[in-house]
Amino acid sequence: MLTRAKTFQMAVVLIAALLPACADAEGFDTEHIFAFMIGADVGTLGEREFQTETTGRFGRxxxxxRAVGQELELEFVPFRNFRIEVGSTFASHFISGVPGIDDQRRLSWQGGSIDFRYRFLDRESGPFGLTFATELHGHRVDETTAExxxxxxxxxRLAFDRELVPDRIIAAFNLLYEPEWTRVVGSGLMEKDSTAGAxxxxxxxxxxxxxxxxxxxxLxxxxxxGLEELAGQALFVGPTAYFQLSKASRLTASWSIQAWGRPAGSTASLxxxxxxxxxxxxxxxxxF
Incomplete structure (x- = not known):
């Protein structure tokens, strides 16, 4: 874990040193500066973007x-304060000896998604920014078990953001709720679960x-x-870095570690x- 943290820090320092000196210092565009969260900005009218999002999940x-997801996304802003994103995800899993999960070594197309965001409040003219986002996704491979x-x-998701120090420090707060319906191929049983968090x-x-x-x-x-039978809970914390590579390109990097957690009915600390x-x-x- 210490080696991975040092690698992340070295990468941040290296990329920061290579940033162009002409980057715009005024204001924030919070649409993409966070990794596991979202800001309230949705882009400008007519904006189009291509994005790749690589997510790694390690340790059970x-x-x-080891599970790695690679999502390819196209984003459009057809109307003021309204953004649409269409995505397709590929997944790689390596699972061996994990209790309750069959061993897997698999690379496959996982599924697709569509995301809608509407900004109700602009922090430039209001006390804070406020955006409501909803994402619909369909998967043919389970993201945890690879079945x-x-x-x-x-x-x-509800996203709030506000500048704590103008042009220097920005904060964001998210509330989320994610229900999911899953049926294992070859089984008539439909499983239902949900995740809620801040x-x-x-x-x-x-x-x-x-x-x-x-x-x-x-989470x-x-x-x-129905948010009735709790299965478990966890707190993730970690660093995030955002790099404006050029006027048209950007990079966001983040690492989160489970600092605390507890399965239902257990006294474990994770x-x-x-x-x-x-x-x-x-x-x-x-x-583009």
Missing amino acids: SGGTY SVRSFGTEF ALGVLAQVRPGFLLGGEARY RKYEGI DLVNFDRHQARLVFGVN
């Missing part, structure tokens, strides 16, 4: 667990085009979609049954 309650499934889920992120502009800070997420996993030990995300985007 024993054995070896062949027919899965459908929806994520609802997240807080703060970034400071270290130099023009380079933001550094962190994100903290508290609760439930059996069923929940490695319902959640991962480590999560990492790298997002690259370009306007």
